Amino acid sequence: MNTFNQIIRGILFFVLALFGMAMALIFMISTALAIGILYIVARIKGRPFGVRAYWAERGQPRPGKNVFNNKDISDIEMREIP
Numbered sequence: 001m002n003t004f005n006q007i008i009r010g011i012l013f014f015v016l017a018l019f020g021m022a023m024a025l026i027f028m029i030s031t032a033l034a035i036g037i038l039y040i041v042a043r044i045k046g047r048p049f050g051v052r053a054y055w056a057e058r059g060q061p062r063p064g065k066n067v068f069n070n071k072d073i074s075d076i077e078m079r080e081i082p
Contacts, residue, residue, distance in 0.1 A: 042049035
């Protein structure tokens, strides 16, 4: 009976391992497709595709994006703590 249980556990482990590898393969394929689509869209729009270009674009401050002018904030509520 002990040998039978070990065989069942081994088969279950093998099936779960195959299922996990299949899920990892699907994840890798979907990631490759997503990166390929992003690359094609970047080429069509004429923008460079890569990490360095992304961080260079994100690091530059954009004018007009600051909705609040920090110098004009005057709504302050003060309370005295007894």
